[in-house]
Amino acid sequence: xxxxxxxxxxxxxxxxxxxxxxxxxxxxxxxxxxxxxxxxxxxxxxxxxxxxxxxxxxxxxxxxxxxxxxxxxxxxxxxxxxxxxxxxxxxxxxxxxxxxxxxxxxxxxxxxxxxxxxxxxxxxxxxxxxxxxxxxxxxxxxxxxxxxxxxxxxxxxxxxxxxxxxxxxxxxxxxxxxxxxxxxxxxxxxxxxxxxxxxxxxxxxxxxxxxxxxxxxxxxxxxxxxxxxxxxxxxxxxxxxxxxxxxxxxxxxxxxxxxxxxxxxxxxxxxxxxxxxxxxxxxxxxxxxxxxxxxxxxxxxxxx
Numbered sequence: 001x002x003x004x005x006x007x008x009x010x011x012x013x014x015x016x017x018x019x020x021x022x023x024x025x026x027x028x029x030x031x032x033x034x035x036x037x038x039x040x041x042x043x044x045x046x047x048x049x050x051x052x053x054x055x056x057x058x059x060x061x062x063x064x065x066x067x068x069x070x071x072x073x074x075x076x077x078x079x080x081x082x083x084x085x086x087x088x089x090x091x092x093x094x095x096x097x098x099x100x101x102x103x104x105x106x107x108x109x110x111x112x113x114x115x116x117x118x119x120x121x122x123x124x125x126x127x128x129x130x131x132x133x134x135x136x137x138x139x140x141x142x143x144x145x146x147x148x149x150x151x152x153x154x155x156x157x158x159x160x161x162x163x164x165x166x167x168x169x170x171x172x173x174x175x176x177x178x179x180x181x182x183x184x185x186x187x188x189x190x191x192x193x194x195x196x197x198x199x200x201x202x203x204x205x206x207x208x209x210x211x212x213x214x215x216x217x218x219x220x221x222x223x224x225x226x227x228x229x230x231x232x233x234x235x236x237x238x239x240x241x242x243x244x245x246x247x248x249x250x251x252x253x254x255x256x257x258x259x260x261x262x263x264x265x266x267x268x269x270x271x272x273x274x275x276x277x278x279x280x281x282x283x284x285x286x287x288x289x290x291x292x293x294x295x296x297x298x299x300x301x302x303x304x
Contacts, residue, residue, distance in 0.1 A: 004086060004087075005079075005082075005083070005086050005087060005088055005089035006089060007086070008083035008084065008086045008253070009075075009078055009079055009083075009089050011083070012078050012083065012228075012231055012235070013075060013078070013228070015231075016224070016227040016228045016230070016231040017039075017041035017042050017045065017224065017227045018038065018039070018041075018264075019227065019230050019231055019234065019260065019263075019264045020041050020226075020227055020230065021036070021037070021038040021039060021040055021041055022038065022261065022264035022265065022268065023191075023264050023265075023267050023268040023271065024036050024040065024268070025038055025268070026264075026265055026267075026268025026269060026271075026272065027268050027271055027272050029272075030268075030269070030272035030273070031272070041223065041227065044220075044223065045220045045223065045224060048215075048216055048217060048219050048220035048223075049216075049217050049220050051215065051216040051217070052215075052216050053214075053215050053216035053217055053218050054215050054216070056117060056118075056213065058116075058117065058118045059113075059116050059117055059213075060116055062109065062112050062113055062116045063113045063116045063117065063213075064218065065109065065113075066109040066110055066112065066113035066222075067214065067217075067218045067219075067220075067221030067222045067225065068221060069105065069106060069109040070106045070109065070110060070221065070222060070225030070226075071221050071224055071225045071228065073102045073103070073105050073106040073225075074102075074106065074225050074228030074229055074232065075228065076090075076102055077099050077102040077103060077228075077232055078228065078231070078232055078235075080095050080096075080098065080099050080102075080156050081099075081156055081160070081232065081235050081236065081239070082156065082157045082160055082161075082239065082243075083235065083253065083256055084249065084252040084253030084254070084255065084256035084257070085247070085248065085249025085250065085251070085252035085253055086249060086253065087157045088155075088156060088157045091155050091156065091157040092155060093153075093154040093155050094154050094155075095154075095155055095156050096141075096144045096148065096154070096155070096156050096159065097141075099144075099156065100137065100140060100141050100144075103137075103140075103188075103229070103232075104133075104137065106225065106229075107129065107130075107133055110129070110210050110211075110222075111126045111129055111130060111210070113210070114126040114129075114209070114210045117213050119212075119213070121209060121212070122209055122210060122212060122213065124209065125206055125207075125208075125209030125210050125212075126210065128206050128279070129206060129207070129210060131283075132187055132194070132206070132282060132283075132286065133188075135283055135286035135287065135289075135290065136184050136187045136188055136286055136289070138290055138293075139180050139183070139184050139286060139289035139290045139292075139293050140180075140181070140184045140188075140293075142180070142290065142293035142294060142296075142297060143177045143180040143181050143184070143240075143292075143293040143296060144156075144159065144236075145293075145297060146173060146176070146177050146293060146296035146297040146299075146300050147159040147160065147174075147177055147240060147296075149297060149300035149301065150170055150173050150174075150300045150303070160236065160239035160240060160243045161239070161243030161244055170244070170303070172299055173296045173299045173300055173303070174240060174241060174244075174296075176292045176293070176295050176296035176299065177240055177292070177293065177296040178237060178240050178241050179289075179292045180289045180290070180292035180293040180296065181233070181236055181237045181240060182237060183285060183286065183288065183289035183292070184233065184286075184289055185230075185233040185234065185237060185263075185267075186267070186270070187282070187285070187286060187289075188229065188233055189207075189226070189229060189230045189233065190206045190207035190208070191267055191270070191271060192270060192271040192274055192275070192276050193270070193274050193275065193276050193277040193282075193285070194206070194276070194277065194282050194285065195207060195208075195276065196271075196276045207226065211223075231260070234259075234260050234263040234264070235256070235260065237259075237263055238256055238259030238260055238262075238263060239256070241259065242255050242256065242259055
């Protein structure tokens, strides 16, 4: 265990709610309105933590455990990621597989909790979540496999700096992997064009419907887990594009944080300039993500 990485992990845990705030500020700018404060999610979390929770008599321990599992899985997944010039807190060969499994565990409990309510509405959202994840998870894993092929490392600390060798040779692979990761980021975090996080219409809700019955601290944990997930996918994307850059640890950390801000701004621009896709078109988007990831793997095999 690398104790030096405790600082970046603590920063991620503390600053993750800023990313949704940045996205909302960009969307407000494009809409010509003032919008919510940058720290709005912090205010919401503090307010929810002071409230009590209400549970249906039909729910079991699964419903109560899901938010805590989501936060724990997100925090452990962040411990596997290198941040800027600092290696990961936990690093070992094959840790990228554990990363995918941790994300799958959080989703598994979230879907089970939605089904545990006995609501057909939440069951609808759970079925959509599982259907889209069946296409998003392979794209994510294949993109990481392409980076592992390019870097020659089976650890996230190595493969997220996969620009080793001549950059002009590796650049097409990195761009293809980044394109796949960006599409996966939008899908996994229920952003436009896959889902509209601001809607509450039955025919369009994905992630929001899964946490619809939560209140108080449980809802705070669910929202915080979603912020950690956004930070995590943004960190993977940024490290894919900037992990090869030389420089001191301080410079690399600054580049990493600037990259995360850029990702949040890009998501805000996408949500301001695009409409949500029809549900039947979302699989096409994810198939494109898988195609990008597979092309990156083929390039890596040819170059290796």
